[in-house]
Amino acid sequence: MAKTFRVLTLNKISQAGLKRLPAERYQVGDKIAQPDAILVRSHNMLEMDIPSSVVAIARAGAGTNNVPVQKMSARGVPVFNAPGANANAVKELVITGMLLASRNIVPALRFTAGLMGDDATMRKQVEDGKKEYAGTELLGRTLGIVGLGAIGRLVADAAIGLGMRVVGYDPEITVDAAWSLPSQVKKAHSIEELLRHSDFVTLHVPLLDATRNLIDDKRVAAMKQGAVLLNFSREGIVSEDAVIAGLTEKHLRCYVCDFPSSKSLSNDRIIALPHLGASTEEAEENCAVMVTEQLREYLEHGNITNTVNFPNVSMSRESAFRVAIANSNVPNMLGQISTALAKASINIHNMTNKSRGEMAYTLVDTDTALPETLIAQVAAIPGVLMVRALPLEADE
Ligand SMILES: NC(=O)C1=CN([C@@H]2O[C@H](COP(=O)(O)OP(=O)(O)OC[C@H]3O[C@@H](n4cnc5c(N)ncnc54)[C@H](O)[C@@H]3O)[C@@H](O)[C@H]2O)C=CC1
Numbered sequence: 001m002a003k004t005f006r007v008l009t010l011n012k013i014s015q016a017g018l019k020r021l022p023a024e025r026y027q028v029g030d031k032i033a034q035p036d037a038i039l040v041r042s043h044n045m046l047e048m049d050i051p052s053s054v055v056a057i058a059r060a061g062a063g064t065n066n067v068p069v070q071k072m073s074a075r076g077v078p079v080f081n082a083p084g085a086n087a088n089a090v091k092e093l094v095i096t097g098m099l100l101a102s103r104n105i106v107p108a109l110r111f112t113a114g115l116m117g118d119d120a121t122m123r124k125q126v127e128d129g130k131k132e133y134a135g136t137e138l139l140g141r142t143l144g145i146v147g148l149g150a151i152g153r154l155v156a157d158a159a160i161g162l163g164m165r166v167v168g169y170d171p172e173i174t175v176d177a178a179w180s181l182p183s184q185v186k187k188a189h190s191i192e193e194l195l196r197h198s199d200f201v202t203l204h205v206p207l208l209d210a211t212r213n214l215i216d217d218k219r220v221a222a223m224k225q226g227a228v229l230l231n232f233s234r235e236g237i238v239s240e241d242a243v244i245a246g247l248t249e250k251h252l253r254c255y256v257c258d259f260p261s262s263k264s265l266s267n268d269r270i271i272a273l274p275h276l277g278a279s280t281e282e283a284e285e286n287c288a289v290m291v292t293e294q295l296r297e298y299l300e301h302g303n304i305t306n307t308v309n310f311p312n313v314s315m316s317r318e319s320a321f322r323v324a325i326a327n328s329n330v331p332n333m334l335g336q337i338s339t340a341l342a343k344a345s346i347n348i349h350n351m352t353n354k355s356r357g358e359m360a361y362t363l364v365d366t367d368t369a370l371p372e373t374l375i376a377q378v379a380a381i382p383g384v385l386m387v388r389a390l391p392l393e394a395d396e
């Protein structure tokens with residue numbers, strides 16, 4: 001009988017994705033014990049005791065700072081995500097954020113909500129009061145984009161469409177990303193250069209040690225007088241105290257973010273949304289479909305696409321017997337693995353091996369099944385982190 005997989009969900013995952021895990025082979029739910037895999041969105045897993053049964057974690061979204069990636073790497077567990085699957089949703093909210101700030105929409109709505117009297121009285125209050133909320137236009141203003149990945153690129157495109165000038169900064173931009181950038185995007189050579197010239201600054205970088213407090217008091221001071229800062233990345237990328245000081249001194253006009261805090265709620269120059277960046281039907285479906293498909297390929301065949309800690313590795317199945325091995329990227333691992341197989345008279349039909357940083361991953365298809373004792377022997381090779389036998393089921 002085909003092995004069934006147990007998948008624990010730590011957040012609500014779109015049904016469109018869950019449907020990709022067929023009930024004949026997958027038990028999915030928020031109470032699953034001893035899971036093979038975990039599906040998650042923003043649930044904080046950093047302090048969680050992750051069961052040893054877990055062989056994969058799938059984040060239905062972009063950022064994986066809520067997952068203990070290093071700990072999982074040491075256990076040979078890949079952490080999947082859904083690059084780009086929610087980028088359009090975030091882009092649309094960033095454009096919304098610029099418009100909310102530039103047109104003073106939040107205080108204007110508060111004013112409207114406080115209108116009283118009959119319609120004629122209200123009309124008079126509107127015409128007398130509206131001058132308080134006069135704003136500025138985006139056309140011709142400069143938008144600085146820090147991080148030109150999936151979201152940053154789309155924001156650049158949309159802003160150019162609205163007639164803005166765009167300057168970008170991303171020292172680690174991929175070749176593909178650079179190719180797909182609109183040619184109008186000017187390159188800044190440092191964050192400071194970008195901050196100096198931008199009327200709006202939007203951040204689209206992951207939260208890493210290198211990006212924590214990326215916008216601190218010095219960088220707030222380096223921003224243009226009257227600039228608007230937008231943070232739809234992560235709370236920790238911006239020093240909230242530095243921004244609040246900049247707002248108090250009227251150096252900054254407004255801070256728009258997706259991460260409310262007690263300080264931000266009491267500041268009327270801060271527009272804080274409840275982490276809504278990826279909360280659209282489309283983004284939730286895209287992310288869930290992408291990660292469940294990737295997860296299924298991995299659980300059933302060992303193939304890996306889109307993780308943050310493993311290389312992409314895929315091999316088509318020509319034999320019924322496959323073993324997947326995650327190991328430290330150190331010399332002679334492949335030698336030891338193939339020697340163990342040869343000594344057990346197992347013939348290798350096909351094999352692929354790739355590495356990424358400290359992690360290496362190998363798929364070996366064999367002509368005959370690997371006995372349990374041989375699997376245990378391979379697992380015991382120092383540096384081997386995870387071994388899984390993945391026989392092709394009769395009905396596949
Ligand atoms: N508010 C929300 O609901 C959402 C927030 N996010 C956040 O946005 C982040 C970015 O998402 P994507 O664009 O999809 O990721 P991505 O991986 O496609 O792009 C990130 C870009 O940041 C660049 N980068 C890294 N370090 C940098 C630095 N120090 N300075 C400048 N650039 C740097 C990378 O080279 C890459 O091009 C995610 O990691 C997540 O934290 C993502 C989706 C939804």
Ligand SMILES: O=C(O)C(=O)COP(=O)(O)O
Pocket residue numbers: 041042060061062063064086275277278279
């Ligand atoms: O994809 C991301 O990085 C996000 O921040 C989206 O988070 P969510 O899936 O909406 O909890």
